[in-house]
Amino acid sequence: MRLTTDRLDLREMTRDDLPSLRAILQDEETMVAYEGAFDDEMVDTWLDRMLERYETPGHGFMAVLLRETSEMVGQCGLTVQHILGEDVLEVGYLFNRAHWHHGYAVEAATACRDYAFSALGEDRVWAQIRDTNITSMNVAIRLGMTVRGRFVKHYRGVEMPHLAFAVDRDN
Secondary structure: OEEEOOOEEEEEOOHHHHHHHHHHHOOOOOOHHHOOOOOHHHHHHHHHHHHHHHHOOOOOEEEEEEOOOOOEEEEEEEEEEEEOOEEEEEEEEEEOHHHOOOOHHHHHHHHHHHHHHHOOOOOEEEEEEEOOOHHHHHHHHHOOOEEEEEEEEEEOOEEEEEEEEEEEOOO
């Protein structure tokens, strides 16, 4: 799967993307919502999971590249997540901190949201966001999402309150 925007190209990740992926997932500040940076094994597992998701269900986080330079600045895509008691299609995004505040997350996530509606026929797209992650909440709001509920995720031995954002196709 490939998506394009005015400034970005989104494509499936490959093993060649591992250094760029490590730069994102091993940055303490970037990964604060995940209770800290990943070690090498966790990054490898993350990439393996994305590669598997490309096969089934057919989508996952993709590499986000600046069109002008082909530099991987982040990852964004669609995954199935368990939110508010059901399995739903979620748009997620994680970007290299050096590229924050340029609108790339909104641009990439908008392309993924639109793909979910047009190509996958989804009626609703979700985002799960830790209740302390104001920046990600602002991205979700710019995607037209509203809060639909609250839930707690158990991850890395920590109970993490989350907000369930969603946008419907009709919006």
